Amino acid sequence: MNTENFIVWDFDPVLVNIPEITFPFPISIWGLVIAAALIYFGWSKIKPPSQKGEPAEPEKWKAAGLVIGAFIVGQLPFLFLDSPSINSFGPLEPRWYGLMFAMAFMSGYFIGLKMYRDAGRSQEELDRLLIYVIVATVIGARLGHVFFYNPEYFLRNIHLIPQVWTGGLASHGAAIGIIIAMYLYAKRTANTSFMWVADRVVPGVAIGGMFIRFGNFFNSEIVGIPTELPWAIIFKNSAHLTEAERLIPRHPSMLYEAFLCIIVLAILWVIYKKYKANPPEGSLFGTFLITLFTGRFLIEFTKATQADFLESAMFDMGQLLSIPFVLIGIWILWKKVNWKQ
Incomplete structure (x- = not known):
């Protein structure tokens, strides 16, 4: 069979290559769990009441502050306590x-x-x-x-x-x-x-x-x-x-x-x-x-x-x-x- 007249598909399925990223300090896994809990319970505190039945979202600076603050508070105890941690991220190959x-x-x-x-x-x-x-x-x-x-x-x-x-x-x-x-x-x-x-x-x-x-x-x-x-x-x-x-x-x-x-x-x-x-x-x-x-x-x-x-x-x-x-x-x-x- 002569294959010269057909389409050749040799496309790379990988969308982009993301190299490994090394964190400046280990990130505690248990600290991330604590941060997630703080965000979950804290979200209702910063969320304004609904207006006319429409759900209201908290202001962006409050949401960002909650996430950053929860992360810091979650990590602080594990500067002194042992915990499984993440030292790097990747490499990743999104497809x-x-x-x-x-x-x-x-x-x-x-x-x-x-x-x-x-x-x-x-x-x-x-x-x-x-x-x-x-x-x-x-x-x-x-x-x-x-x-x-x-x-x-x-x-x-x-x-x-x-x-x-x-x-x-x-x-x-x-x-x-x-x-x-x-x-x-x-x-x-x-x-x-x-x-x-x-x-x-x-x-x-x-x-x-x-x-x-x-x-x-x-x-x-x-x-x-x-x-x-x-x-x-x-x-x-x-x-x-x-x-x-x-x-x-x-x-x-x-x-x-x-x-x-x-x-x-x-x-x-x-x-x-x-x-x-x-x-x-x-x-x-x-x-x-x-x-x-x-x-x-x-x-x-x-x-x-x-x-x-x-x-x-x-x-x-x-x-x-x-x-x-x-x-x-x-x-x-x-x-x-x-x-x-």
Whole structure:
């Protein structure tokens, strides 16, 4: 195969290199714990009373003074007492994937904020939902990777499961985690149903999925099977391929999924605007499940197998996991959505 006519992707996934920083004096870990406690309890003392139901923030100089003062007070005792301490920081190598992950939550938050304001809801409610979603996304995505794609390895090495920074996140696991988070949030929020919450979360999930898949592209991961299509890409720096495999042009499957997320977001926004920011409960959620996971099912045909134990199966793990989501979406639109609302 002549590879000269294909795109070669050898992008460095590291965003910037930060060298090691040595502190002028050791920083006590227990001192940091004390400082955090002082800030937590001191914040209410410097925070002014709310005005007309709107939360008030303390003046910047008071907030800065509290943080600096708490740090100094926390460290003073350990000038004389023994304590585990930190002498240096770094070196660090922030990656493009991390930036894309942060952009995923930021973009999703701003879309959610618009939808919450359209519904006359407060930003504080959305902030609480954001915490639920962030925690559920990370835990769900990690456990999804552990149990869906490599259970035998991780059950032999349980101590590696929490090491999210080593890589290994599954979008289907994240989807399950987010659904559980939305259910718990709805139960703990007055006058809020699960479907109402889900309709206002999924547009943010769609745009977040786009950013995360671009992050996968920077990392040269989730690569596709070999192809000679004109837009095939040679992933020269992929850590998931052998040296010989890195010379073969492949489907950019992660980019297919990124563009799929853009299409899904456009469809959801058209429905949202058609019903003047008040769509029938469940309509966006059901549409999201059907369109996203039908697309995922089809795109999986272009991907290299990620679950080794399914190499000889008709469908891979991503396709098997997509089918239930599509069926649930069809059931929601058929049985749960009141289109005459």
